[in-house]
Amino acid sequence: MNIKILYFARIKEAVNYSTEEITLPNDIFTVTALKNYLSLRGDIWADLFNGKQVVRAAINHELVDNLANIKSGDEVAFFPPVTGG
Amino acid sequence: MNIKILYFARIKEAVNYSTEEITLPNDIFTVTALKNYLSLRGDIWADLFNGKQVVRAAINHELVDNLANIKSGDEVAFFPPVTGG
Amino acid sequence: MEDFEVGFELNKMRLANPSIGALVSFVGQVRDVNESDTVNTLTLEHYPDMTEKALAAIENEAKTRWDIIDSLIVHRIGTLKPQDQIVLVVVSGAHRSEAFKACEFIMDYLKTSAPFWKKEATNQGEHWVEAKLTDDAARARWKQ
Amino acid sequence: MEDFEVGFELNKMRLANPSIGALVSFVGQVRDVNESDTVNTLTLEHYPDMTEKALAAIENEAKTRWDIIDSLIVHRIGTLKPQDQIVLVVVSGAHRSEAFKACEFIMDYLKTSAPFWKKEATNQGEHWVEAKLTDDAARARWKQ
Numbered sequence: 001m002n003i004k005i006l007y008f009a010r011i012k013e014a015v016n017y018s019t020e021e022i023t024l025p026n027d028i029f030t031v032t033a034l035k036n037y038l039s040l041r042g043d044i045w046a047d048l049f050n051g052k053q054v055v056r057a058a059i060n061h062e063l064v065d066n067l068a069n070i071k072s073g074d075e076v077a078f079f080p081p082v083t084g085g
Numbered sequence: 086m087n088i089k090i091l092y093f094a095r096i097k098e099a100v101n102y103s104t105e106e107i108t109l110p111n112d113i114f115t116v117t118a119l120k121n122y123l124s125l126r127g128d129i130w131a132d133l134f135n136g137k138q139v140v141r142a143a144i145n146h147e148l149v150d151n152l153a154n155i156k157s158g159d160e161v162a163f164f165p166p167v168t169g170g
Numbered sequence: 171m172e173d174f175e176v177g178f179e180l181n182k183m184r185l186a187n188p189s190i191g192a193l194v195s196f197v198g199q200v201r202d203v204n205e206s207d208t209v210n211t212l213t214l215e216h217y218p219d220m221t222e223k224a225l226a227a228i229e230n231e232a233k234t235r236w237d238i239i240d241s242l243i244v245h246r247i248g249t250l251k252p253q254d255q256i257v258l259v260v261v262s263g264a265h266r267s268e269a270f271k272a273c274e275f276i277m278d279y280l281k282t283s284a285p286f287w288k289k290e291a292t293n294q295g296e297h298w299v300e301a302k303l304t305d306d307a308a309r310a311r312w313k314q
Numbered sequence: 315m316e317d318f319e320v321g322f323e324l325n326k327m328r329l330a331n332p333s334i335g336a337l338v339s340f341v342g343q344v345r346d347v348n349e350s351d352t353v354n355t356l357t358l359e360h361y362p363d364m365t366e367k368a369l370a371a372i373e374n375e376a377k378t379r380w381d382i383i384d385s386l387i388v389h390r391i392g393t394l395k396p397q398d399q400i401v402l403v404v405v406s407g408a409h410r411s412e413a414f415k416a417c418e419f420i421m422d423y424l425k426t427s428a429p430f431w432k433k434e435a436t437n438q439g440e441h442w443v444e445a446k447l448t449d450d451a452a453r454a455r456w457k458q
Contacts, residue, residue, distance in 0.1 A: 009359055009431035010442045054445075061364035063427060077361060077429075081445030084358065084389060084430025085342055085401050085421060094215055094287035095298045139301075146220035148283060162217060162285075166301030169214065169245060169286025170198055170257050170277060177321015180341060188346035188397050194417075195339045196410060197324060202332035253332050266340060266421055267452060273338075274414045308411060 001026070001072035008079035011055065014044055024070075031057045032066040034076065054081055086111070086157035093164035096140065099129055109155075116142045117151040119161065139166055174244045174258050183240050183262050190239055192266040194273040196259040202252040204299070207292040214247045214256070217285035221245070228279045232272040238263040243276065245286060275312055282309040318388045318402050327384050327406050334383055336410035338417040340403040346396040348443075351436040357393045358400070361429035365389070372423045380416040382407040387420065389430060419456050426453040 006019045028037050035049040035057075048055060057064050058077040070076060091104045113122050120134040120142075133140060142149050143162040155161060176197055184193050200212045225243045232241060244258040259276050263269040288299040320341055328337050344356045369387045376385060388402040403420050407413040432443040 006361065008361055008429065009433070058361070058364055058429070061361075061367050063368075075363075077364065079361065079429065080431065080442065082426065082429055083432045083443045083445050084360070084428050085425040091217065093217055093285065094289070143217070143220055143285070146217075146223050148224075160219075162220065164217065164285065165287065165298065167282065167285055168288045168299045168301050169216070169284050170281040175321060176324050177319060180320050180339075184341060184343050184399075185397060190343050191345045193341040193343065195324075195341075196414075197328065197337040197339075198410075199328050199334050199337065201335045201408070253329060255328075264345070266342075266418075267448075270340075270414065270418045270421075274410075277410055277414075304411075 001070075003070060003072065004075045006075065006077040008077065010080045011048060011078050014048055029070055030066065031059075031064060031068050031070065031076070034070060035066070048078075055079070056081060086155075088155060088157065089160045091160065091162040093162065095165045096133060096163050099133055114155055115151065116144075116149060116153050116155065116161070119155060120151070133163075140164070141166060173246070173255060176255070176258060179242060179244070179258060179260055183242060183260055187239055187262065189264060190262040191264050192269040193260065193262045194266070194269040195261075196257070196273055196277050197255055198257040200250050200252050200254045200256055204290060207290070207294055209252055209290050209292055211249050211251050211291045212254075212256075213249045213289045213291070214245075215287045215289070216245075216247050220285045224284045225280070228276055228284065231279070232261070232276050235275065236263070236268040236272040237265075238268055238272045241272065241276065243280065245280070245284070247286070278305070278308040278312060281305045317390070317399060320399070320402060323386060323388070323402060323404055327386060327404055331383055331406070333408055334406040335408050336413040337404065337406045338410070338413040339405075340401070340417055340421050341399055342401040344394050344396050344398045344400055348434060351434070351438055353396055353434050353436055355393050355395050355435045356398075356400075357433045357435070358389075358391045359431045359433070360389075360391050364429045368428045369424070372420055372428065375423070376405070376416040376420050379419065380407070380412040381409075382412055382416045385416065385420065387424065389424070389428070391430070422449070422452040422456060425449045 002023050004021050007017050012018050028034050039046040039049040055078050059074050087108050089106050092102050097103050113119050124131040124134040140163050144159050229241045239262045242260040259273055261269045261273040282305050328334055373385045383406045386404040403417055405413045405417040426449050
């Protein structure tokens with residue numbers, strides 16, 4: 001399935017992407033599975049997504065937890081804990 | 086002893102005084118005693134100071150309770166519960 | 171008593187100190203209807219010599235209890251009409267939590283210990299506003 | 315993003331409704347020193363499509379929980395300097411207690427669930443501001 005991924009703040013700078021559209025294998029249907037899949041891209045990705053640092057996720061502009069389901073056409077965003085206000 | 090008494094709001098209107106200077110008998114040395122003494126002036130005064138309605142007192146600009154001591158030269162104020170803000 | 175300009179007061183306090191991170195304010199407005207009567211005017215009487223001391227004591231107590239930087243209380247007196255401003259409280263601090271608590275504390279104490287009295291004029295006549303038990307309860311929360 | 319004029323926003327909300335008796339506001343200011351470093355600039359990044367929904371959700375939740383009349387959130391983005399305003403929250407209601415709670419609730423939720431990120435530039439270089447555990451704790455107080 002095809003999804004769009006957005007990266008923000010520290011994570012955007014680390015992976016050097018702000019947005020990408022990718023085609024996922026069919027067995028990637030949770031946030032955790034997507035994080036594990038992205039970890040395979042190399043050390044920088046693994047450091048971010050192996051669970052040692054807090055990476056928040058949103059699907060279609062709603063904060064979600066790691067068990068949330070991803071479906072085709074979704075906009076998934078990864079970002080550090082927010083620090084506005 | 087001589088004291089000054091100020092009246093505010095509903096109480097000022099009821100007694101038709103805003104301020105007076107009076108000489109008290111020597112046995113009047115608490116707020117309660119002063120209230121009882123003023124009650125003797127007539128029905129309006131008795132209604133106000135017989136304890137059936139809440140009358141707050143201040144001595145020299147500090148809120149006090151009924152047991153507070155009054156001394157010569159004090160400025161005593163009587164007023165209803167405050168309603169500012 | 172002359173009106174206050176809330177933007178001017180907030181900016182003045184904020185810009186006076188670059189370590190201020192949080193500014194909390196309260197503005198009270200004369201409502202058009204109180205207890206189902208239409209309010210024409212609201213007249214505020216006070217006890218001038220006591221007012222200044224009472225407000226200073228409330229601000230000092232707030233500064234003792236919370237880590238705040240500055241505070242301001244402006245209370246109007248005289249005759250006001252619906253939608254006039256009555257009172258302004260501003261509290262600044264490094265962080266928001268202390269500023270919020272101190273601002274609400276100041277309002278709760280002002281409502282119950284500063285010598286102001288409100289008289290409403292409605293079409294049914296004039297009457298003194300009664301003190302509210304909810305204000306006593308609000309103040310009681312802060313007892314130490 | 316353009317600055318806001320706090321006096322204008324407060325007066326606009328207050329004067330729009332004569333049943334408003336209480337108006338509580340919070341203004342956040344960029345501090346000159348954060349964690350002992352002098353701040354030269356503070357840059358706010360956000361997630362535009364999500365920001366609007368997140369702020370609306372926070373305001374709706376506040377309106378569900380408390381008896382308030384209106385609310386406003388303005389959050390600046392882009393590069394700011396010390397003493398610039400960052401954020402404005404205004405809540406109005408008939409009575410002060412509900413307005414105070416709703417305003418503090420909105421700030422606590424904004425701090426922990428609205429997609430904004432701060433990057434500080436100091437003489438020691440640039441770094442992303444770390445999220446604070448005290449903000450998570452502040453939010454946790456409101457859990458139902």
